[in-house]
Amino acid sequence: MIYRRVALIGLGLIASSMAHAMRAGGLxxxxxxxxxxxxxxxxxxxxxxxxVTDTAAEAVQGADLVVLCVPVGAMAALAEEIGPxxxxxxxxxxxxxxxxxxxxxxxxxxxxxVHFIPGHPLAGTEHSGPKxxxxxxxxxxxxxxxxxxxxDPAAVARLRSLLEAMGANVDTMDAPHHDLVLAVTxxxxxxxxxxxxGVADDLRRVTDSEVIxxxxxxxxxxxxxxxxxxxxxxxxxxxxxxxxxDILGRFTExxxxxxxxxxxxxxxxxxxxxxxxxxxxxxxxxAGQDTDAPDFGRVMAPVKGG
Amino acid sequence: MIYRRVALIGLGLIASSMAHAMRAGGLxxxxxxxxxxxxxxxxxxxxxxxxVTDTAAEAVQGADLVVLCVPVGAMAALAEEIGPxxxxxxxxxxxxxxxxxxxxxxxxxxxxxVHFIPGHPLAGTEHSGPKxxxxxxxxxxxxxxxxxxxxDPAAVARLRSLLEAMGANVDTMDAPHHDLVLAVTxxxxxxxxxxxxGVADDLRRVTDSEVIxxxxxxxxxxxxxxxxxxxxxxxxxxxxxxxxxDILGRFTExxxxxxxxxxxxxxxxxxxxxxxxxxxxxxxxxAGQDTDAPDFGRVMAPVKGG
Numbered sequence: 001m002i003y004r005r006v007a008l009i010g011l012g013l014i015a016s017s018m019a020h021a022m023r024a025g026g027l028x029x030x031x032x033x034x035x036x037x038x039x040x041x042x043x044x045x046x047x048x049x050x051x052v053t054d055t056a057a058e059a060v061q062g063a064d065l066v067v068l069c070v071p072v073g074a075m076a077a078l079a080e081e082i083g084p085x086x087x088x089x090x091x092x093x094x095x096x097x098x099x100x101x102x103x104x105x106x107x108x109x110x111x112x113x114v115h116f117i118p119g120h121p122l123a124g125t126e127h128s129g130p131k132x133x134x135x136x137x138x139x140x141x142x143x144x145x146x147x148x149x150x151x152d153p154a155a156v157a158r159l160r161s162l163l164e165a166m167g168a169n170v171d172t173m174d175a176p177h178h179d180l181v182l183a184v185t186x187x188x189x190x191x192x193x194x195x196x197x198g199v200a201d202d203l204r205r206v207t208d209s210e211v212i213x214x215x216x217x218x219x220x221x222x223x224x225x226x227x228x229x230x231x232x233x234x235x236x237x238x239x240x241x242x243x244x245x246d247i248l249g250r251f252t253e254x255x256x257x258x259x260x261x262x263x264x265x266x267x268x269x270x271x272x273x274x275x276x277x278x279x280x281x282x283x284x285x286x287a288g289q290d291t292d293a294p295d296f297g298r299v300m301a302p303v304k305g306g
Numbered sequence: 307m308i309y310r311r312v313a314l315i316g317l318g319l320i321a322s323s324m325a326h327a328m329r330a331g332g333l334x335x336x337x338x339x340x341x342x343x344x345x346x347x348x349x350x351x352x353x354x355x356x357x358v359t360d361t362a363a364e365a366v367q368g369a370d371l372v373v374l375c376v377p378v379g380a381m382a383a384l385a386e387e388i389g390p391x392x393x394x395x396x397x398x399x400x401x402x403x404x405x406x407x408x409x410x411x412x413x414x415x416x417x418x419x420v421h422f423i424p425g426h427p428l429a430g431t432e433h434s435g436p437k438x439x440x441x442x443x444x445x446x447x448x449x450x451x452x453x454x455x456x457x458d459p460a461a462v463a464r465l466r467s468l469l470e471a472m473g474a475n476v477d478t479m480d481a482p483h484h485d486l487v488l489a490v491t492x493x494x495x496x497x498x499x500x501x502x503x504g505v506a507d508d509l510r511r512v513t514d515s516e517v518i519x520x521x522x523x524x525x526x527x528x529x530x531x532x533x534x535x536x537x538x539x540x541x542x543x544x545x546x547x548x549x550x551x552d553i554l555g556r557f558t559e560x561x562x563x564x565x566x567x568x569x570x571x572x573x574x575x576x577x578x579x580x581x582x583x584x585x586x587x588x589x590x591x592x593a594g595q596d597t598d599a600p601d602f603g604r605v606m607a608p609v610k611g612g
Binding site: 073122123126141142144171181182184185186187188189190191192193194195196197198199200201202203209210211212213214215216218219220221222223224225226227228230231233234235237238241244245247248250251252254255258259262263265267270271273274275276277278280281282283284287289290 | 379428429432447448450477487488490491492493494495496497498499500501502503504505506507508509515516517518519520521522524525526527528529530531532533534536537539540541543544547550551553554556557558560561564565568569571573576577579580581582583584586587588589590593595596
């Protein structure tokens with residue numbers, strides 16, 4: 001047991017996966033949860049919480065670890081609500097996809113005798129909600145922490161030991177760097193996937209059924225990303241605005257260069273570009289961050305009538 | 307047995323998968339193959355061809371089905387080479403990702419007593435070469451045929467029965483419509499994925515190792531697509547130029563609208579857009595064109611040291 005009582009605020013994919021992983025590993029004495037929706041609380045009570053409370057203020061009482069698992073845009077109000085109820089010596093962390101905005105929203109409400117160690121698990125699926133969680137979600141995934149310079153080393157080490165016990169690899173960095181790296185590896189790719197799916201949806205010359213039917217040629221990978229939680233992603237783009245716009249600018253520059261090569265029939269430019277990008281894929285597989293099985297090792301349904 | 311002798315010209319992922327599938331189903335009396343590289347021919351002979359020949363002209367002799375599996379840019383020279391050697395009554399098909407350009411390149415070289423029925427299997431993985439093939443690649447995947455208006459119905463029906471026996475669902479459409487649909491579902495998504503991976507590769511502020519290490523947050527899906535065969539994709543963009551540029555124009559329009567919403571902090575616009583795109587994912591899963599398993603059902607390696 002690493003924490004005596006863990007309070008999970010917001011009970012979606014990440015919180016439910018954490019609860020399953022903590023239960024599987026015997027890492028928490030008691031897991032208390034809360035969420036705005038009564039239905040979500042009931043699901044959590046049935047599936048993975050020892051106890052649920054109606055409010056966040058109640059949930060955090062006596063907890064030595066509090067995990068904020070709400071959308072980034074809801075962090076400020078939540079922090080204001082729980083601030084006065086946090087136990088001295090407790091650790092507060094979060095799982096938000098941006099870090100500078102979360103720190104600005106949360107830190108002012110955290111008492112001096114409570115440790116605030118912001119975090120971000122690079123794990124998730126396109127499914128959301130309390131039924132989507134599973135214990136192995138964090139296995140071999142990175143969990144980034146952005147502790148302030150004056151963070152208590154013992155509190156950081158304790159949180160790290162919990163995350164590692166759930167299967168994660170833990171790394172620390174400063175918050176601005178986190179937000180830039182994630183703009184490249186996550187936020188901009190998501191925006192692009194959303195855009196491509198929106199374009200396909202818009203095209204009246206190509207019927208919906210054709211886009212769906214023939215999606216296996218590449219498009220379907222984009223739709224998985226673009227099926228992620230809308231509220232979470234709205235908040236990501238609103239709160240990591242500068243880094244996302246910066247990387248988007250780079251993206252459109254490159255895209256225009258390739259578009260020009262297509263228009264001019266410059267095959268050498270295209271071939272050289274497409275060859276260079278192959279190497280990155282190899283790096284990701286060698287780093288254990290994706291499977292080398294063809295097509296992600298998808299298992300497809302049996303043949304159906306055409 | 308549906309064809310007595312099948313000649314496969316070009317022995318990469320598609321041809322090798324066809325050979326495995328035909329052997330598994332007893333669909334061809336003899337499978338003859340050829341490729342430019344002697345090493346590829348040797349691999350094919352060892353793994354899936356009954357016989358290999360040094361030239362395409364030899365390979366097609368006496369074949370009642372000839373399948374052109376070379377990059378689109380190589381089709382014209384190949385058709386010119388084999389034209390005089392095709393057996394009367396034979397069927398020639400291809401597996402190119404664009405159809406108008408292939409028809410323009412190939413049709414002039416096909417004798418009047420040979421059936422030319424262009425085709426395109428919407429199946430593939432990010433792996434290429436003769437060792438990448440497997441018999442189930444076409445299971446429940448679409449195989450589009452774009453026969454000319456005056457195509458012989460019996461020849462089309464026979465080819466269709468082969469493709470269906472390999473597990474594919476077959477549909478027919480005209481070539482210009484094919485090229486537009488594929489620009490949406492495949493060509494533009496690939497170009498975008500290549501671009502995003504190229505941007506990440508370029509960024510010196512975000513080291514390569516960070517991009518790779520933290521790729522699970524979304525980016526890695528793009529790298530799979532961007533690891534596809536460079537020659538094949540160069541030819542796709544050079545030969546389906548108009549439709550790709552058309553869809554790219556739509557894409558950048560939409561992207562700029564979303565970029566503007568981010569800049570202005572218009573959360574309602576973003577949320578509405580991200581909600582709409584979710585429905586398309588559901589349609590694809592209901593149509594049996596992707597798995598509903600979280601994260602494509604990826605099976606990841608066990609935890610390694612961080």
